[in-house]
Amino acid sequence: MKVSADDVKYIAQLSRLTVPETEMEKFTEQFNQILNYADILQKIDTAGIEPTAHVLPVSNVLREDVAKEGVTHEEALSNAPAVHNGGFKVPRVIE
Amino acid sequence: MTKYITVIGLEVHAELKTKSKAFCSCSTAFGSAPNTHVCPVCLGMPGALPVLNKQVVEFAIRAGLALNCEIKKFNKFDRKNYFYPDLAKNYQISQFDKPICENGHIDVNVNGEEKRIGITRIHMEEDAGKLVHSGATISTSDSSAVDYNRAGVPLIEIVSEPDMRSAEEARAYMENLKAILEYTDVCDCKMQEGSLRCDANISIMPEGAKEFGTRAEIKNLNSFRALVRAIEYEVERQKEILEDGGHIVQETRTWDDANGVTLSMRSKEEAHDYRYFPEPDLVPVQLDDAWIERVRSELPELPAQRQARLVKEHGLPEYDASLIVATKAMAEYFDEAVKTAKDSKGVSNWMLGDVSAYLNNEGITISEFKVTPAHLAELVNLTKDGVLSSKLAKKVFAEMLKEDKAPSVLVKELGLEQVSDEGAILKLVEETIAENPQSVADFKAGKDKAIGFLVGQIMKKSRGKANPGMVQKMLKEKMQ
Incomplete structure (x- = not known):
């Protein structure tokens, strides 16, 4: 087993996901299955092959530096649960 | 008492002077009402896709060349994942393992000694939004209001080698870097507005030690003065801990300018585990020699070259020339004035003397200075030609600050012509x-x-x- 239940808990925490204790074993097993699959791929000899940065054989998709109007202030805040002084109100950020 | 050596590396974030953001077309204008330059991309709406601004790449290459870097032809972007409300997407688009520039340097002069400070890398990324805290400080606030106008504004992060050994060296590096970014016109370098920001990695080690000590990263350094004071404070803090037999904790600290101290910053953000991975929404950027060489051929005169020119062509002392070239606007003012002045050294003396004193006193920059370069040149010429004594020239200068008139006109109005009859x-x-x-x-x-x-x-x-x-x-x- 490459991944322990503690690793799963840590990753869930980093991702802001709640994983019930009851499902911890299932997730741990699935994580390991994914890594085992990656192990199979690791066996392929990739010497001399450029790493793939993107799946599409496309590069240099660029736009000119021209400023345009985005959405209105009201539209921007229309989904905000709370608003304060024209900003998205968020809870305390420091412990 | 043990002698310690200070080791400093700087991470500088410079906002690029583009008209639109890095990955969307929203305006980068500073000082607008909160959340008025936003769109689905910079608000992190599901399904919105980023498209890279060409000018960001152009500016990054230009800065890299001016800072003596190698420009890497293959570029890709990566996601740096973290949960903090300053970016709505919960990740920042940055460059992780393939920065656009590597292995650069700046030569600085501290107390007459030349020293080369290495630049490890420069990468392109996006700025985050701004949090306005409800309370007096971040730690006493129950909530914050987020403004995403700045989210997505393009930045370059310039990472130095840990080559600096004193606050003075760090200051000299920062001043040189600022001048170069100004000259190349990639950043407006307003530290107070946050368009140029600096974090300092500081550690100390006993003299003769082979390995660096544990470092603290100091944030919120908004001026050269803050940089110097923060380094001096932090070095003393670390010395005291080591002298008491303690050990330094690797952590992020914030500079509290009002109280002149650094404070430990514990944010709700997890320990630095950013889980970088390639940004799938952006395709790679492949540079070719033609692009890089075109940018190189368009590089403007840089501060060091300009300084050499002022010494050679105008006979200024090295030190005076270094002060003139330190700000681009100052150097341009000088160049403009000497077009008509009969005495370049005289122009330099005025600029570094009475003009600088006036600017400092008023708290303004040379760009806001009312006296035109042509008028200053005329004042220098009146002195040079013996029409005005230096004492009376000061009197005329004082009048020039009050009204926009040529010094020759003021001399007549005030009846100040020197009598040489x-x-x-x-x-x-x-x-x-x-x-x-x-x-x-x-x-x-x-x-x-x-x-x-x-x-x-x-x-x-x-x-x-x-x-x-x-x-x-x-x-x-x-x-x-």
């Missing part, structure tokens, strides 16, 4: 000799000082307008 001066000389027989006798008896008194009397009579050189010469002739 021989007949008029001779009359004053003769009068004064007649009125002060004692001083004349003293002078003849070999008391050279007496002549100073007599010159003073004549200057007084002429209300400061007599040409002092001529007065001195004619006095001597008359008394022999």
